Amino acid sequence: MKSDSPFVPYLATLQDSIDLTPDVRLFRIEIDDPEVRANFDYSPGQFIFVSAFGTGESPFGLTSVAYRKGPLEVAVRKVGTVTGSLHELEPGAAVGVRGPFGNHFPLDEFKGKNVHIIGGGIGFAPLRPVILTILDHRADYGELLIINGARTPQDLVFASEFDTWAGSPKTKLELTVDAGDKSWTGRVALIPSVVKELNLSPDNAVAVICGPPIMIHFTLIELKKLGFGDNQIVTTLEGKMKCGLGKCARCNVGEKYICKDGPVFTLEQISKLLEQF
Ligand SMILES: Cc1cc2nc3c(=O)[nH]c(=O)nc-3n(C[C@H](O)[C@H](O)[C@H](O)COP(=O)(O)OP(=O)(O)OC[C@H]3O[C@@H](n4cnc5c(N)ncnc54)[C@H](O)[C@@H]3O)c2cc1C
Ligand code: FES
CATH class of the missing domain: 2.40.30.10 (Translation factors)
Known part of the structure; x- marks a missing residue:
């Protein structure tokens, strides 16, 4: 129908x-x-x-x-x-x-730049199409760093695709968990600590972050310390939604509706929105 x-x-x-x-x-x-x-x-x-x-x-x-x-x-x-x-x-x-x-990640603006993808838990899900687009059009983008974090190794989403991603040209995959188990030989660290340890470079780069608010909060602090500007950081906002069309006013932040004007915003845009409160 x-x-x-x-x-x-x-x-x-x-x-x-x-x-x-x-x-x-x-x-x-x-x-x-x-x-x-x-x-x-x-x-x-x-x-x-x-x-x-x-x-x-x-x-x-x-x-x-x-x-x-x-x-x-x-x-x-x-x-x-x-x-x-x-x-x-x-x-x-x-x-x-x-x-x-909603709107979308500005992938055209990412072209020619190094892209740092940082996702935690289920928040990693909307980042997968960004990764696929970059890998399917590899020559258009610079280095790709993927940081995927979760509570435990079993909670890492898209595990069946890790080998393909890690084996792609100009691509590095970093997995991290809050708590490992007997079989886990990878990192045991929170995502903000991984960002700090890897010393991500802001030069000709953009950072794309999705995850729980607490993870985003502390990751932003590390990225700012590393010298990332507000217009180099892209994230998504979530809110209670009903219509998805900017009609029901369930999801507004200031004058913007997350469902229609977002969910993707630069940190620069979010800072301006927060000034309205
Ligand atoms: C733009 C957008 C994109 C999203 N993308 C995804 C996605 O890719 N995968 C995914 O699993 N979820 C995603 N979510 C969250 C998802 O919509 C909610 O988890 C879902 O609506 C919960 O419905 P429910 O009836 O199962 O839970 P309910 O029975 O309504 O609530 C159960 C519990 O979940 C909490 N909850 C309800 N809604 C949300 C929410 N939006 N965020 C966090 N906690 C919530 C409630 O407070 C309650 O504690 C997204 C939300 C938005 C707004
Ligand atoms: S969900 Fe109705 S205005 Fe955004």
Whole structure:
């Protein structure tokens, strides 16, 4: 069924889902209407609402890239009612999709620069399409450093892709956990400490950060100490959302709506927004 209202979800089908961690599952979703599916264009950083019929809908960052023409992919952490219902669904189940919503990471502005990708926990999910875009257009960008952190080794998302990323040209992958286990031989450190230890260079560079607010807060402090300017730091804001369209005023920060003007902002833009309070 084709939807003429942005409030009415497109009917879609869950192709399959795979466990990324004990509480995060990757959902591959195909919109049923072939015309809508073919025209559903989106960019890294944008999000969709996915409905579990009979329960409700929630926003999720897209982890796929549109130019690969595959299904829509979202990584969903099970935290409550809607996410719990989505985790119960079997392949072939009907779901709803609204979107795509929001702005996107300014990948054109990243061209020719070194890109530091810094993600923690489920916050790493919307960074995957940034990584895929850079790796698929490798000559357009400088060095790529990926820092992926989680509470435990089992909580690191997209582990099956680590070897590919680490083996790509001009690319370095740093994994870190808050607490290791017997089999973990990698770093045991919080992300801000890793940023400090690696002594990230701000020269011709941009840092892209997603994760829990506490991680973002302390990572920003380290990046500022290393000399990164506010316009060299890009992050995402989250908020309670209902419409995704800038209509319901659930997600505003000052005069901006996170759902429409964001969720991607430079630190420079966020600082200006906070001045309004
Ligand atoms: C733009 C945007 C992109 C997002 N992308 C992702 C994503 O890629 N993957 C993912 O797993 N989640 C993502 N989220 C968060 C996701 O939307 C919420 O976890 C989800 O709406 C919770 O719904 P629920 O009914 O399962 O939980 P509820 O039953 O409503 O709540 C359960 C618990 O989760 C908390 N909670 C509810 N909403 C949020 C929220 N927005 N952020 C943090 N905690 C929340 C509640 O306070 C409560 O403690 C995103 C949110 C936004 C706004
Ligand atoms: S979610 Fe309604 S205004 Fe942003």
